[in-house]
Amino acid sequence: MADNKPTLHHMNCSQSQRILWLLEELNIEYNLISHERNPPDHPTRPYHSPPSLVAAGHYGKAPLLITGAKDGSRPIPESSAIATYLIRTFDTEDKFGLKNGDWIRDETLVSINSTTFNHVSIQALMFDWGVLKANDAGPNFPSSGKGYWSVLGDLEYELKNGPKGGYFMGEHPGRADIMLEFQIAMVKQRNWADLKTDYPLLDAWLERVYARDAWKRGMAKGNGYDLSMFPKIPERR
Ligand SMILES: N[C@@H](CCC(=O)N[C@@H](CS)C(=O)NCC(=O)O)C(=O)O
Structure with missing residues (x-):
């Protein structure tokens, strides 16, 4: 079979x-x-x-x-x-919780991850690589500013006001937690924002994810996870 x-x-x-x-x-x-x-x-x-x-x-x-x-x-x-x-x-x-959990919340968070969050992250990468310059960015520059990273404020709000248990979807990570890990790891590893100071719930969430046995097993089976490996190109303008 x-x-x-x-x-x-x-x-x-x-x-x-x-x-x-x-x-x-x-x-x-x-x-x-x-x-x-x-x-x-x-x-x-x-x-x-x-x-x-x-x-x-x-x-x-x-x-x-x-x-x-x-x-x-x-x-x-x-x-x-x-x-x-x-x-x-x-x-x-x-x-x-995809069957009987709060699928609307899950879908909303996954959508934030792949639209708003992804959009801002790609822009931040373009700054890092010197493709976008400070003057191109308009009123929201610098990229580390809170206005620029309002999506992080939205996610902090969701952790504060969502179901209790430590994860976006409650006591067990949901699909949204899985999807958000990469984007938030990019912010942390590339120093785009100070998570610990400005978004403490998000920072604690990431630590909680990394303390899970399943995460550790995945890391042990993988071949490296250094998201700062793509170098920053200094601002020239
Ligand atoms: N939309 C895809 C994106 C996949 C993607 O872009 N993966 C990157 C790694 S983070 C990649 O394979 N890049 C290699 C390349 O572009 O050649 C997804 O969500 O899975």
């Missing part, structure tokens, strides 16, 4: 680390294929996906999940679709 063991294509220092975390939380068997980002001195694609990951599927990015044979060995190239698939398929006890 066909089994349903998924395969994760993972890359170091990337958002697929959160999918490794999820797989460990689900406590299921899976195959792991680890890829290493191209080196900084790569002639055409520094820091990008290596040829092995490009060859793995049309999108050539991490994460890429291939479902087990029972589900058609189907490639899923997007983090939130992967998270939804894995939880719907393997969370038989509904620990993540």
